[in-house]
Amino acid sequence: MKRAGFTSRWLPILLLVPQLAIIAVFFYWPAIYAVQSSFYLQDPFGFGSTFVGMANYTDLIGNAEYLKIATFTLIFTLLVTFFSLTLALLLAVKADNVIRGAKTYRTLLMWVYAVAPPVAGFIGLIMFNQSWGPLTDLARSIGWEFRLGVNFNDTATAMVIVSVWKQVPVNFIFFLSGLQSIPRSVREAALIDNRSATRRFWDVTFPLLAPTGFFLLIINITYALFDTFGIVDTLVKGEPGNNPMTLVYKVYVDGFRGNDLGGSSAQSVVLMVLVLALTIFQFRLVERRIHYT
Amino acid sequence: MTDNKKSRSRRIKWGRVLDHTVLIAGSLFMLIPLLVVLQTTTTTDVATIKFGPQLAVGDQFFPNLMKAMFKASGFSGQNTGTSMLINSMILGLGFALGKIVIGMMAAYALVYFRLRFATLAFWLIFTTLLLPLEVRILPSYEVAQKLGLLNTYTGLIVPLIASATATFFFRQYFRSVPEELVEAARIDGAGPVKFFVDILVPLSRTMIAAMFIIMFVYGWNQYLWPTMITTEEGMYTLVRGIKQITQDLEGTNIPEYGRANMLALIAILPPVAVVIFFQSWFVKGLTESDK
The missing domain is CATH 1.20.5 (Single alpha-helices involved in coiled-coils or other helix-helix interfaces)
Structure with missing residues (x-):
């Protein structure tokens, strides 16, 4: 960086202090605290804690319930990512094609971005209402007795549908802006070379969109892992019971409801490692291999 | 033919x-x-x-609108739609404003000054992009509790600001501003403060607007942190109150669908309106900040 800078000594420090102070208190302190308490066992009545080494971690590995939740989270993440990416890509390609009504479609397809996840979950509760929900009626018409909050698979299905509904707009916005940044000359050249729209899409457009796609892949995985908390919480009405839940929800249930600070912290640390791995993967592999500009 | x-x-x-x-x-x-x-x-x-x-x-x-705005559920009778709407506004605006001011200051220091510990500061700040609040939620709560921030607006807003999204965004943008501008300003005798206030901020107007929209929506839609930090009903935001609204539907009395759905609608409208009205800025900010 060869930027000609100012040479004042105290001003930059003064400018950085608010940011650094806030992240020190509300980021580094909690993060270190989480790592530290993951090695301790909290007394259930609040009388101090005992050092237990790796016990909280080994407990996790041997815990059948935790493994079940991890498996569910994996499947949930895969489904949400797959469906929200493909649906959004389809819609973006079509929205890029049309001229008439383009702006209206764009607005209609992206406003859900601004809906909060728990509110999306609440709308899910209405749509899947046991006695008159439109989607329950729809399921019933094909002989599927949909029971949200009672049947494990039905609740999981509702979670996936609501999460996809909430995520399609973000992917749509990025795909559309990716499509619109493909130069006109490239499109015209492709048009001359190949008359089949399908072939043009797979041979030209799709590879050009790959960087956007990989970027969105990471965004969607992070979304499914973390941001769906509000959706899960409202759809199970705050009562986990026998319902499906994600790993982040489990951190909350164990730590905040069950007062198991050590176990919950160990789970937090596991998730931190997972996010770090994802981010490093994004920076290293994806950025290096797929680069078309 | x-x-x-x-x-x-x-x-x-x-x-x-x-x-x-x-x-x-x-x-x-x-x-x-x-x-x-x-x-x-x-x-x-x-x-x-x-x-x-x-x-x-x-x-x-x-x-239904009257019921939603003025009737309260719960024990204290303080979480009317009006009070939740005000709290949501405070959270959304406070968060967006705080994030932008702090982010711009830090980004300015990182881009326009020669600092000995610039690399260290950079990494300290940008590591925060890696870990979302959700994974460190419980220790963050403990820290906020130790500092006596439960049920305060400070406790609601400030911990959410502890990530570098806006800083990163403005750093990218400042680096794309032509270098000649600083040199010209320096030759004309402008100091760092004058350059920032009179040249850089007016130049970044569109970027600030875009960031403001994204951050307002993000802050308004926060759920997990407000759920933990606010236990007094007078401090509830609309999005945080949604859980209580769903629990009302489970009650023994006639479920108040009209009121509950109206509250959900009020929780949806402001951020959606902002996104629709400022669509082009919003899309620009979103697609440029995350890349």
Whole structure:
């Protein structure tokens, strides 16, 4: 960086202090605290804690319930990512094609971005209402007795549908802006070379969109892992019971409801490692291999 | 030949029809849930329970609106729609403002000054992008509790600011500002403060607006942190109150669908309106900040 800078000594420090102070208190302190308490066992009545080494971690590995939740989270993440990416890509390609009504479609397809996840979950509760929900009626018409909050698979299905509904707009916005940044000359050249729209899409457009796609892949995985908390919480009405839940929800249930600070912290640390791995993967592999500009 | 032409034009038309069909289906997929919620805000609760959502619009919109804004659920009677709306506004605006001011200051220091510990500061700040609040939620709560921040606006807003998204965004933007500008300003005798206030901030107006929209929506839609930090009903935001609204639907009395759906609608409207009205800025900010 060869930027000609100012040479004042105290001003930059003064400018950085608010940011650094806030992240020190509300980021580094909690993060270190989480790592530290993951090695301790909290007394259930609040009388101090005992050092237990790796016990909280080994407990996790041997815990059948935790493994079940991890498996569910994996499947949930895969489904949400797959469906929200493909649906959004389809819609973006079509929205890029049309001229008439383009702006209206764009607005209609992206406003859900601004809906909060728990509110999306609440709308899910209405749509899947046991006695008159439109989607329950729809399921019933094909002989599927949909029971949200009672049947494990039905609740999981509702979670996936609501999460996809909430995520399609973000992917749509990025795909559309990716499509619109493909130069006109490239499109015209492709048009001359190949008359089949399908072939043009797979041979030209799709590879050009790959960087956007990989970027969105990471965004969607992070979304499914973390941001769906509000959706899960409202759809199970705050009562986990026998319902499906994600790993982040489990951190909350164990730590905040069950007062198991050590176990919950160990789970937090596991998730931190997972996010770090994802981010490093994004920076290293994806950025290096797929680069078309 | 005319035959050939005709068939080609017909084929193109069919392609268009397919495009529009897919787009209309997608739009309906997005829109119908909102219409269902909207319809149930216009009927009585009894009608909703008996018939479910109908096609006809009812006449109960204003009674339901009154109930939503002024009636409280819970014990203290403080979490009326009005109070939750005010809290949501404070959270959304406070968060957006705080994030932008702090982010711009830090980004300015990182880009325009020669600092000995610049690399260290950079890494300290940008590591925060890696770990979302959700994974360190419990220790963050403990820290906030130790500092006595439960049920305060400071406790609600400041910990959420502890990530570097805005800083990163402005750093990228400042680096794309032509270097000649600083040199010209320095030759003309402008100091760092004057350059920032008189040149850089006016130049970044669009970027600030875009960031403000994204951050307002992000802050307004926060759920987990407000759920933990606010236990007093007078401090609830709309999004945080949604859980209590759903629990009301489970009550022994007649579930108040009209009021609950109206509150959900009020929670949706402001951020959606902002995103729709400032669409081009918002899209620009979103696609440029995350790349």
